[in-house]
Amino acid sequence: xxxxxxxxxxxxxxxxxxxxxxxxxxxxxxxxxxxxxxxxxxxxxxxxxxxxxxxxxxxxxxxxxxxxxxxxxxxxxxxxxxxxxxxxxxxxxxxxxxxxxxxxxxxxxxxxxxxxxxxxxxx
Numbered sequence: 001x002x003x004x005x006x007x008x009x010x011x012x013x014x015x016x017x018x019x020x021x022x023x024x025x026x027x028x029x030x031x032x033x034x035x036x037x038x039x040x041x042x043x044x045x046x047x048x049x050x051x052x053x054x055x056x057x058x059x060x061x062x063x064x065x066x067x068x069x070x071x072x073x074x075x076x077x078x079x080x081x082x083x084x085x086x087x088x089x090x091x092x093x094x095x096x097x098x099x100x101x102x103x104x105x106x107x108x109x110x111x112x113x114x115x116x117x118x119x120x121x122x123x
Contacts, residue, residue, distance in 0.1 A: 003044055012068060014110055047073050061113050069113035077102050077118035
């Protein structure tokens with residue numbers, strides 16, 4: 001069976017796509033979608049990607065009008081959280097250390113859930 005090799009894009013609605021795209025660029029280094037084939041694109045490091053549908057009733061995403069959340073892998077969770085907090089962004093670090101790493105949660109300017117995940121080093 002042929003399988004996909006990874007996620008090639010993440011597409012979602014926004015009240016102001018330009019401003020929200022700039023927020024993600026400023027705070028996470030994600031280049032906005034290029035307007036032509038020569039423009040810069042965001043390149044991510046190879047690693048684990050979890051694909052997990054949730055029950056419709058889940059409160060994981062925030063309010064019932066929210067339908068998605070994104071989880072970004074980071075090398076150094078503490079450094080990323082410090083950087084975001086210095087920019088005035090509220091970030092909640094989960095105090096528990098899980099078998100698969102550490103997590104933090106924040107919300108983008110439009111109220112979408114963003115998780116940060118520092119995976120454990122390979123064993």
